[in-house]
Amino acid sequence: MTQSPAIPLPPPAERRRLxxxxxxxRAQVAERVGVxxxxxxxxxxGRTTPRGRKAQKYASLLASAPTSAPTTPAPTSAPAPAVVAEKGTGDAPITPLTPAQAFDALYAFCAPALVRQTYLLTGRRELARxxxxxxxxxxxxxxxxxxxxxxxAGWVRATAYECALSPWxxxxxxxRHPEAPPADPDDRALLSALLTLPxxxxxxxxxHDGLGLGLPETAAETEASTRAAAGRLRHARETMATRLPDLTxxxxxAPRLAGLATHARLRAARPSSVRAGSERRARNWTQAAIAFTVALIGATTFTLQxxxxxYEPPVAPGTTVQGVPPQAAPGPLSRTERNLRKKLRDTTPSGPERTLPEPR
Incomplete structure (x- = not known):
């Protein structure tokens, strides 16, 4: 790693404090260092480390900070909620945040801006929320x-983008029907040109242009190579410049995209309702899984009972007996059958009638 030997770089946690x-x-530091x-x-x-002249500029900028430990300022970004803590005065112990408090802090920092960014991807306010x-x-x-x-914050942003761009x-x-476009003609033209892109x-x-991520970070979040991300960015810029010449x-x-998202007047739900919805959804899925398991066990038990x-052998098919005529299908009698019926009717019946005395 190339860095100034006179001004070594402090640890990652100390860099933010300085x-x-x-x-x-971060935007001001990035402008001064050139990143x-x-x-x-x-x-x-601590994910990456500055190198070369950028490391020297960054180290010089941090070296000009006062050495005394300041009071805890309002966070300018969403740190990992697991290490967020409330600092007391003096030697008071550090009280870590509960998971709900850390989640609410992350939500309050990211949700409003993330809803506006998602609106740029979909053009639908309700879908963005x-x-x-x-x-x-x-x-x-x-x-x-x-x-x-x-x-x-990047984890949540990537998940929100995936949900918003789902083809389902x-x-x-x-x-199935588009929402009402923005009232301003310039915003309407910008959103229409943006939605024509794949x-x-x-x-x-x-x-890259709206949020300000670097090309490697953009490629990593979109799960593409740096070359593919650069090609997509170049094609998107050319398409936007063709439809909107003033955005060459x-x-x-970037300011036009920020203005378009701001004019949409989007609001995010409360963090408590989001946590309650997540727990309710998990509970419903658990109950559905239990019900399906019980139904499967019941069906298996019924089948076994x-x-x-x-083993029951199947019934053998019928065979023809020699000398017995086949059974005739119902229908009109033939001549032979009619003659036989007449003969039977005319013949003296057998049975009790033959024992009766004949009249003299």
């Missing part, structure tokens, strides 16, 4: 995994 002690945001905001986040979480709510329900259901993730939404009756290209454009410069696209316990 930045906050100077009241600097993206997500790259600064990766440096502070549903996707974000579903993503956070999954996050609460898998909270032990999400809490220790290096980037929990086309079969829903409420999504979903992977649209997602890449929103992540990518630097002008009613199944035959010994």
């Amino acid at each position: 930045r906050e002690s100077q009241s600097l945001t 993206s905001r997500e790259t600064v986040r990766a440096w502070e979480t 549903e996707s974000v709510e579903r993503a956070f329900q999954l996050a609460w259901h898998r909270w032990p995994e999400v809490a220790v993730d290096p980037d929990p 939404h086309r079969f829903r009756a409420r999504h 979903p992977p290209y649209r997602r890449t454009l929103v992540l 410069d990518p630097a002008r696209l 009613t199944a035959p316990t010994h």
Whole structure:
């Protein structure tokens, strides 16, 4: 690793504290060092390490921070909720947050912006809210995994994007008709041009130009190679520039996307209702699984009770007996049968009638 020997880099947790002690945001640090905001986040979480001249600039910027430990400022990003803690004054012990409090903090930080970003992908307000709510329900259901993730906000964002771009939404009756477009003509034209892009290209454009992720981070989140992500981004920019000539410069696209999402006036649900919905959904699935298991056991038991316990040979097919005429099908009598019937009627019957005395 290439870094300045005179100004060594502090540990990742100390990097964030030094930045906050100077009241600097990640965007301001990224602008001074010459990198993206997500790259600064990766440096502070320890996922990557700066190198070369960028490491020297970053180390010099952190070295100018005061050495005294400041009071805990308001977080500018969503840290891993498992390590979020409330710091007391003096030597008071650190009180860790409960899982519900950590989840609510992550939701309050990410949900409003994530709903607006998801709206850019779908063009539907209700679908954007549903996707974000579903993503956070999954996050609460898998909270032990999400809490220790290096980037929990990225985990929720990727899940929300997957839910929003699911092809199964086309079969829903409420999504067969488009929603009302934005009132502003410029916003309407921008949203229409954005929705003409294929979903992977649209997602890449929103992540890179709208959210400000770097190309490697965008490629990783879209599960594509860096070259494929660069090709998608170039194609998306060319398509947008063709439909909207005033957005040829990518630097002008980000504020336009932010303005479009802000004008939509989207609101997220309360975190308590999201947690309750996640628990209710998990409870319903558990009850359905138990009911299916009980039905399967009942069907198996019934089959075992009613199944035959010994072998019963099948009934042999009928055979023709020699000398016995085949049974005639019902129908009109033949001449021979009519003559036989007449003869039987005219012949003196046998039986008790023959014992009666004949009149003289």
